[in-house]
Amino acid sequence: MSSDTPPARIAPAAAGVEAAAPDTHGGAPDLLGRRSRRALGWGFFASELSVLFRRRRTWAMLAALAAIPILIAVAIRVTDGGDGRGPAFLDRITQNGLFVGMTALVVSIPLFLPLTVGVVAGDSIAGEANTGTLRYLLVSPVGRIRLLVVKYAAAAVFCLTATVTVSLAGILIGIALFPVGPVTLLSGDSVSVGESLLRSLLIAVYVTLGLVGLSAIGLFISTLTDAPVGAMAATVVISIVSQVLGQLSQTEWLHPWLFSYYWLDFADLLRQPIEWSSFGGNALLQLGYVAVFGALAYGRFASKDVLS
Amino acid sequence: MSDFAIETAGLTKRFGKQLAVDGVDLAVPEGSVFGFLGPNGSGKTTTIRMLLGLASATAGDIRVLGQAMPRRLANVLPGVGALIEGPGFYPFLSGAANLRRLDAADGFAPAASRAARVDHALERVGLTHAAGKKVRAYSLGMKQRLGIANALLAPRELIVLDEPTNGLDPQGTREVRHLIRSLASEGTTVFVSSHLLAEIEQMCTHAAVMSGGRLVAQGTLDELRLAGQTRARVLVPAADASRATRILTDLGLPPEPEPAPATPGTQPGGAGLGATSGTRGSANGPLPTPEGHFALPGEGAGGAGVGESVLSAVLPESVAREDVVAALVAGGVRVRGFAVQQASLEDLFVALTGEGFDVVQ
Numbered sequence: 001m002s003s004d005t006p007p008a009r010i011a012p013a014a015a016g017v018e019a020a021a022p023d024t025h026g027g028a029p030d031l032l033g034r035r036s037r038r039a040l041g042w043g044f045f046a047s048e049l050s051v052l053f054r055r056r057r058t059w060a061m062l063a064a065l066a067a068i069p070i071l072i073a074v075a076i077r078v079t080d081g082g083d084g085r086g087p088a089f090l091d092r093i094t095q096n097g098l099f100v101g102m103t104a105l106v107v108s109i110p111l112f113l114p115l116t117v118g119v120v121a122g123d124s125i126a127g128e129a130n131t132g133t134l135r136y137l138l139v140s141p142v143g144r145i146r147l148l149v150v151k152y153a154a155a156a157v158f159c160l161t162a163t164v165t166v167s168l169a170g171i172l173i174g175i176a177l178f179p180v181g182p183v184t185l186l187s188g189d190s191v192s193v194g195e196s197l198l199r200s201l202l203i204a205v206y207v208t209l210g211l212v213g214l215s216a217i218g219l220f221i222s223t224l225t226d227a228p229v230g231a232m233a234a235t236v237v238i239s240i241v242s243q244v245l246g247q248l249s250q251t252e253w254l255h256p257w258l259f260s261y262y263w264l265d266f267a268d269l270l271r272q273p274i275e276w277s278s279f280g281g282n283a284l285l286q287l288g289y290v291a292v293f294g295a296l297a298y299g300r301f302a303s304k305d306v307l308s
Numbered sequence: 309m310s311d312f313a314i315e316t317a318g319l320t321k322r323f324g325k326q327l328a329v330d331g332v333d334l335a336v337p338e339g340s341v342f343g344f345l346g347p348n349g350s351g352k353t354t355t356i357r358m359l360l361g362l363a364s365a366t367a368g369d370i371r372v373l374g375q376a377m378p379r380r381l382a383n384v385l386p387g388v389g390a391l392i393e394g395p396g397f398y399p400f401l402s403g404a405a406n407l408r409r410l411d412a413a414d415g416f417a418p419a420a421s422r423a424a425r426v427d428h429a430l431e432r433v434g435l436t437h438a439a440g441k442k443v444r445a446y447s448l449g450m451k452q453r454l455g456i457a458n459a460l461l462a463p464r465e466l467i468v469l470d471e472p473t474n475g476l477d478p479q480g481t482r483e484v485r486h487l488i489r490s491l492a493s494e495g496t497t498v499f500v501s502s503h504l505l506a507e508i509e510q511m512c513t514h515a516a517v518m519s520g521g522r523l524v525a526q527g528t529l530d531e532l533r534l535a536g537q538t539r540a541r542v543l544v545p546a547a548d549a550s551r552a553t554r555i556l557t558d559l560g561l562p563p564e565p566e567p568a569p570a571t572p573g574t575q576p577g578g579a580g581l582g583a584t585s586g587t588r589g590s591a592n593g594p595l596p597t598p599e600g601h602f603a604l605p606g607e608g609a610g611g612a613g614v615g616e617s618v619l620s621a622v623l624p625e626s627v628a629r630e631d632v633v634a635a636l637v638a639g640g641v642r643v644r645g646f647a648v649q650q651a652s653l654e655d656l657f658v659a660l661t662g663e664g665f666d667v668v669q
Contacts, residue, residue, distance in 0.1 A: 140411070
């Protein structure tokens with residue numbers, strides 16, 4: 001559950017006072033110079049993000065994602081259009097470069113985005129166990145719930161970063177290689193370049209939202225094992241299974257419950273007025289996944305013997 | 309307030325059918341340097357993991373720094389520094405960045421002094437020069453030091469070091485010993501697990517021995533040594549050997565073949581002076597012979613000289629050592645040398661945990 005925040009017994013004001021207090025030892029009641037109450041965890045969250053984004057692996061994944069719109073744009077530019085087949089929005093690119101980002105998202109959603117999210121989410125706990133840092137984090141003491149929440153929040157930040165990377169790289173290469181102008185929406189209306197960029201951002205948020213459920217699944221799987229590769233692979237496989245089930249008419253009753261159900265429905269955000277129903281449905285479904293798998297991860301990790 | 313930094317009662321851990329830790333009652337006095345001994349697989353690390361709240365106990369109570377664990381974990385652990393089963397670090401971060409990361413994880417550590425505390429910890433373990441180097445490029449010994457630095461990030465009341473000298477060269481081992489002594493002199497309780505007995509003997513005030521998941525001995529080092537056997541060794545001319553054997557047997561000291569060579573850590577005790585412990589390595593002490601036994605006065609480096617024999621027997625507490633010599637001399641034995649050997653920790657350790665690879669599983 002997204003309300004699974006760190007122990008909220010500290011009023012922000014009190015935390016601020018403590019942080020501002022000099023940690024001199026002289027006359028202090030606590031001889032160790034420690035804070036008397038645990039910090040809310042923003043420092044640790046910042047540390048988690050810095051560890052995530054200082055890894056070469058993270059940058060390699062983001063670079064690979066950025067390469068997708070670039071490949072698409074270059075291919076279209078070189079072949080000068082095409083015969084109108086291919087993913088959604090592809091045929092519009094030659095008229096308006098702003099569609100490169102959207103096309104690239106359509107291409108990335110089934111595999112590339114789940115793959116990178118699976119790597120980050122699957123690595124979250126199992127990776128720490130594998131490097132032997134998990135026991136030191138827990139003994140420091142980080143607090144198990146706090147660790148789960150921070151790990152999950154970092155994975156969610158990565159989802160947003162990955163999506164924005166695809167979208168932004170697409171917009172930039174589109175501007176570089178194709179004419180840019182007011183965007184004609186699916187409803188036939190035309191919006192300015194500025195508003196179309198806002199809509200691109202909205203789409204990025206929509207796609208990110210679609211991935212947070214998968215991140216929660218990855219976090220849960222990551223608490224089950226000390227082998228990060230296993231957790232990553234399992235998370236990616238689950239995302240593929242979900243999409244395969246979503247294609248089969250025999251499992252139609254299941255479709256609205258699959259976390260991948262709304263993944264490609266962001267076109268509704270390209271109507272005037274915006275059709276919010278899929279956005280809302282997506283948010284609700286993903287929150288459900290976060291609640292269920294967050295609870296499972298907590299149930300598993302809170303009492304787990306850390307023997308790695 | 310409790311006088312014990314660590315106290316457990318009936319601590320038990322079961323993994324499936326296997327009883328990894330079985331009814332352990334540890335009592336680690338505050339301010340002690342406590343050696344936690346045991347062969348590999350005897351349950352030392354599992355015990356440590358339970359003490360630190362990483363694993364839950366199947367049964368039993370734990371109190372660390374006077375508070376119940378794991379219930380008061382968040383209050384207890386900020387005062388505890390630990391090195392558990394080898395260091396664990398992010399290979400893609402520098403040594404200093406690793407420490408900053410682990411310090412940031414501690415919600416009680418003041419962020420304002422973080423950089424200074426990291427520098428100080430690195431300096432204490434001699435890693436200042438390698439602070440900016442990626443841990444990937446560290447040697448095993450450097451990683452081990454960094455692990456110890458992590459335990460020292462904040463002032464601690466208790467430091468738990470699991471095999472701290474693993475992978476360290478002799479200089480590193482010495483430094484760790486110095487570090488532990490200086491921590492102890494600051495009043496920090498140090499709980500060191502090791503299977504290196506000489507190490508424990510050199511730096512600990514107290515020790516406990518684990519075997520097969522059970523705590524088989526616990527106490528001050530002197531108490532533990534007293535629990536071992538004291539042996540008397542007599543050097544006599546070969547011609548007097550049979551007579552000496554008879555006299556010794558009458559005294560209740562039947563000579564027997566010498567046990568397996570003891571370590572250089574064996575305690576010599578001058579006849580009539582009383583065996584003293586804790587003075588190992590004193591400059592005027594006898595030097596160990598190649599076999600590891602302390603030479604008797606008059607005994608050549610290779611043991612008994614030509615035409616001489618050494619008789620060795622367990623010396624019961626009821627027999628005064630001077631009486632042994634008096635009886636031998638009165639019986640006409642030409643005593644050329646006499647020594648009393650205090651049991652070493654290793655003798656005790658082997659007696660408690662078994663010899664060779666047949667350790668209790």
